[in-house]
Amino acid sequence: MSFIFLEILVLSLIATKAESKDNFRAKVYTGKEVKTSNSSTLGVSLIQCQNMCILARRKGTSNICGYDKVSKTCFYSFDTEYDVLSTSEVTKVVLIPVEDACQSSEYLVNGMEPVSDDQITASSALDEAHDTRGSRLDSVPTSSHVGAWVAGAPDTNQYIQVQFNCPKHVIGVAMQGRPISTDPNSYVGVGCCYQRVTAYKLLYSGDCVNYLTIRDSSGSDVILDGNTDQDKVVTSMLPSPVTALCVRINPVTWIGPNASMRFDILGCNE
Numbered sequence: 001m002s003f004i005f006l007e008i009l010v011l012s013l014i015a016t017k018a019e020s021k022d023n024f025r026a027k028v029y030t031g032k033e034v035k036t037s038n039s040s041t042l043g044v045s046l047i048q049c050q051n052m053c054i055l056a057r058r059k060g061t062s063n064i065c066g067y068d069k070v071s072k073t074c075f076y077s078f079d080t081e082y083d084v085l086s087t088s089e090v091t092k093v094v095l096i097p098v099e100d101a102c103q104s105s106e107y108l109v110n111g112m113e114p115v116s117d118d119q120i121t122a123s124s125a126l127d128e129a130h131d132t133r134g135s136r137l138d139s140v141p142t143s144s145h146v147g148a149w150v151a152g153a154p155d156t157n158q159y160i161q162v163q164f165n166c167p168k169h170v171i172g173v174a175m176q177g178r179p180i181s182t183d184p185n186s187y188v189g190v191g192c193c194y195q196r197v198t199a200y201k202l203l204y205s206g207d208c209v210n211y212l213t214i215r216d217s218s219g220s221d222v223i224l225d226g227n228t229d230q231d232k233v234v235t236s237m238l239p240s241p242v243t244a245l246c247v248r249i250n251p252v253t254w255i256g257p258n259a260s261m262r263f264d265i266l267g268c269n270e
Helices: 002-019 046-059
Strands: 024-030 039-042 064-068 073-077 092-099 120-122 160-176 196-205 234-255 260-269
Touching: 024 046, 046 064, 046 073, 046 092, 160 196, 196 260, 234 260
Parallel strands: none
Antiparallel strands: 024 092, 039 073, 064 073, 064 092, 120 160, 160 234, 160 260, 196 234
16 A cells, blocks of 8 residues: 555656646735635645645646745645735745746847847946946956946936847846956956946836836836846746846845846746
């Protein structure tokens, strides 16, 4: 009997892995719980619950799932996204399976179809040596440029934006800080400068005139994670994909006198 049970469990896990394809994932909301549940599974991890929820959504046996980190219980529910309840308990999590717009993604700024320098603009720059020409991911200092975009003012109204060649599905942002030069002949000199964006908002537009800020299910602006050092690429995924012709990064907090960064946008063709 135990062997049969083990065989069924293995087959179930294989089926879950097979059906949880890259174009399906789950939005995760902490501090929320499902209103009703039609069944539950005990002793599973959050990742296992996410996979089981995606599988249940595909089979039509559940819309969303709730997860309790303390009891390690996955709750299946036919609630919708708008039925979930807010709670002060951060151990409560709601999983909402969504189909990604991108089955395979790439960098949209400097990838297979890179944008031109003219398509990257900003609210301001400290000077020509700190303008958007150095804003691409992995840019390096030269004799005339610091190798990063540095805002011209130390306030939260600053932004850098890119206009794509055509509307794109956007799913995430990759970001680096301002590089540190090891070349004494470069513009910045050796040892300068430990500057980076530590948190930011993302705005998007279909016409590059009217912009919307990425928000969570409660209507609050989403704050995305920036960098903890200069060169490590930190990728932050959006709660759900958006379609945009222009994307704007608005630094919220940073290290250094002004916001400094290099970036790329993760996504795919519409």
